[in-house]
Each structure stands twice: as structure tokens, then as C-alpha cells.
Amino acid sequence: MSIYVSRQLLLCIFLFSSTLLSLSHGRFTPNFRVQAVNLGGWLVTEGWIKPSLFDGIPNKDFLDGTGLQFKSVTIGKYLCAELGGGTIIVANRTSASGWETFKVWRINATSFQFRVFNKQFVGLDAAGNGIDVVAVSNAPGSGTFEIIRKPDDLSRVRIKAPNGFFLQAKSEVLVTANSKGDGAWGEDDPSVFEMTFSDRLHGEFQVTNGYGPEMAPHIMKLALTSSTLSLEHLCLFGYPFSLCFHVVKEHWSTYIVEEDFKFISSNGLNAVRIPVGWWIASDPTPPKPYVGGSLQALDNAFLWAQKYNIKVIIDLHAAAGSQNGFEHSSSRDGSQEWGQTDENIQETVAVIDFLTARYAKSPSLYAVELLNEPRSPGATLESVIKYYRDGYNAVRKHSSTAYVVMSNRLGPMDPKELFPLASGLQGTVIDVHYYNLFWPEVFDSMTVQQNIDFINTNRSAQLNEVTTANGPLTFVGEWVAEWQVKDATKEDYQRFAAAQLKLWGRATFGWAYWTLRNVNNHWSLEWMIKNGYISL
């Protein structure tokens, strides 16, 4: 960027701040309830929401976190990291689960490392004969592997080791990297394995690392072109930010657009919850493989929110290390490592500090959600409480008015475990997510009426428990009119949605549908509204 352009950018930022300085006001007893929609799958990728985003990735079966299992065709048993890792690889398991699963770390389209259950990386036994296959290294860098698929049967593979030779299962207890791998893929070839996929992740890490450093920026970002930067573009509508830039149409600039905010405001919604990832705070040069530019997209959202009188709840959906191991927190391989060190917690506080400082003066900033769905027991109550306290203070440094939202943990927890902290602080909100899904024993066999009864009885009791006179406000920050019922009619969906809306109306802070747009129709509030399934 030229000096000329940078000056204008500074002016932009200055005007942005001063325009909004006078507009903040106290609001700890909300005079309205949030009826919001999540902008899921926008600034934090979730492949199931927009699968086409992954279409152009070369060799896209092998993304970070893909779980692979290999059955030796000669022995008929699975490769296994003995003891889950820390020692040799064996070939003596008749069925495959955790220890028999190898998670891909993608180096480039063809070279991978494999991580085993206890998190060691597969390599060759350097201290021994140099060809025994082991999983002893705690750090990546023990060499990369390639997977060669049989052209006419993609589940038949050979695995090329860092020494240039192929793995072979010589016996149940001896797996070595010393095959030439040049046979005819027969049943008698110990270098041939039957490969199955056990897990796949399609999150932000996978999409950006999958495309790699050359392509990912073009797929994801708003490309800024300086040609359209001129003084005339500044401060139109008193809100110069996006108007300073000409945007190239890529994911962030096409998936959610100004028109969506118009749609939102004209269909009975008054707020958006926007999931963001920790890397946004180091825009425009986030750590690899992340891509710069999501901050610009968020700036645009604030601009449109103000124009259409929509409130914004910023939601830190992905924290460094991953707070739940899911793709929606940008876990690389299913690991959950957030909150294990104070450094990591403070790094996350710094993201909240950055975001609140940037948007505190926008009249649209309504709330900051410190962290979405930390998962118990990996995210301990102690680390979550420590983080929420520090995160709260970071928000209050810049804003005395923004609500501070604290998501309850997933997994085993007490739904009121955050109350001792939250009740003592001004302007706090507890976020609870209620889906009639993800609990197969309970939901998979339910009828339409049982689902609705569950809302009216069980969810009602749960919401009542956390909605108290002197405690934090309550927010049903994620819900959807989707279930496991097969062949439900439109009327069934309408009744289910209506029952939920009626109950969520009792949440003292409000609710947010998951999500605005989704290839799965019932998960798309836009589709549900346009097709008459939901009206507000």
C-alpha cells in the first residue's frame, strides 16, 4: 500500500472513531430482546454449511484432521499405534477405533504427517535400524509420508515413507519402511493396505491449509484495491469504512452482503451474532495457514448493521488451540488444547481486547461473547472462569455498555456453574444452546409431537433454571428448527419452530437462530422465512 493510501486509511479510521464517539449509552436493563440470526460459516468456515468452498482443493480427501485407518491386505488386520502412541506401529488389530486411527497433518497436497491417539507423530526409528515404523516424536518434523492410491480402486493404497521406500506389514508386530512398492496391488503384497476414512474436518484450518498459501487468499478474502481509494469515498453516510474499498468477490465478500442486512432488518430480526476466529486480531497477517482480510469483512458488517439498525453480537467462536476440538473452533486435528496455559488464556483475552477496542464506539456493538462452547472436561471450569473474568475486564476497559456473553460449557457441567462469577458483574449474559439433536438415544427416535413436548417440558425447565431475577440475563444463542424426524411436513416444521420461538421469547436477553444461510434448508433462516416455515 502506498503512503498516499495509508494516510487516507488513517483518516478513515479517525473519522470512523470520532463519528461514533458520542453514540454510546447505558443499557444494562435491556429495553428489547434480541431476535437474532447467526452469520455462521462466514468468518469461521464450516464445510457442511457451504461445501462448495472446498471444491477446488487439490487432493481434498486428505485435509488436516482426516482420520485414516489402514488394514493390511496380507494380514487382514489394522495398523495400530501400540498403546496409543509412544512406541512401535503394529498390524494386529481386528477392528479399528482410536489407536488404529492416523490423523492427517497436511504439509502440501501430497505430503502428510500422521498423528496418533496420544498425539505423537509417525516416523522411522532413527535410533534403531532406521526402517521400523514408530510413533514416538511429540513434535512434527519426523518426515512426511505420501499416500499412493490404486488408480481403479481408491481405497487401496501404499504409503511412501520419508526414506523413499514403502511401508509393509511383514508380520503382526513388524511394520517397516523398506518395500519398493512396485508390485501389482495383489492380495499377497504386504505394502498394500485397505484405507478407510473415520473422521473428516472441514473448518477454517482445513480450507486455508488445503488451498495453501498461494490460493487460499484468493478463495477467502476481500482483496483491497487501492485504485478506488479516494477522498470522495470517505464518510458517505458518516461511516466510511467499506466505502473506502473496492472489493473483489470472494467468499467473505459474497457469502454475506449488505442485502442480507436489509433482509434481516425487514423480517423481524434486530441483531446478528457473528462468529469470528482468534486470527482476526492479527489481520492482515495472521499466522499460517490463516488468511488476512476477515477483519475487513467484519468492518463491513458493522457498517451495514448501522445502516439497517441491526445490533451486533461478536462471538469468539474459535480460540487458539481450539476450545472444543470441533471444526467450528478451527481445530487442526480434533485436538482441544485451549485454556491449558495462562499464556493461551491471555492470548485469547487479547483478542477480546482488540475486538472491543475496535468496535466499542459503534452504536451497533451490542455484546461481546467471550468464547463459544468451551467443552468440559478439557476446558476446565477453573480455566473458563479465569478467562471469563479477564475477558470481562478487557471488554469493560473499552465499553461500559456492551453486554458480555459467557457461553455455558458443553459436556458434563452444571448449567449454573457460571453464576457465582456472572452474578457479581454488571451486564453479563449466559448463552445456552438448545438443539433437539446430537443426543441419539433421546432424539433419534422422537416423533413430531415428542419433539414439541420436549421443548415445552424439558427445555422449558432448563431455561427456567438459568433464568433468575438477580443472575445474568439468558440468551439462547443457537437453536434451529431441525430434528431427526423423517418425512415431516411443512406444518410439522411450523409447529416445531413456533413452539421454540414461544419458549425462547422467555429468555431475558433473547435468542439467535443457527444460521442465516446453509445448503441444508432447515438450517437456513433465510430459506425458512422465504418459504413460509418461520415468520416473526
Ligand SMILES: *[C@@H]1O[C@H](CO)[C@@H](O)[C@H](O)[C@H]1NC(C)=O
Ligand atoms: C499386538 O502386538 C503387541 C506387540 O507385540 C502386543 O503387545 C499386543 O498385545 C498385540 N495385540 C493384540 C490384540 O494382539
Ligand SMILES: *[C@@H]1O[C@H](CO)[C@@H](O)[C@H](O)[C@H]1NC(C)=O
Ligand atoms: C511437498 O512437501 C514435501 C515435503 O516437504 C516436498 O518434498 C515436496 O516438494 C512438496 N511438494 C510440493 C508440490 O510443493
Ligand SMILES: *[C@@H]1O[C@H](CO)[C@@H](O)[C@H](O)[C@H]1NC(C)=O
Ligand atoms: C423430559 O422431561 C420429562 C418430564 O419431566 C422426563 O420424564 C424425561 O425424562 C425428560 N427427558 C430427558 C431426556 O431428560
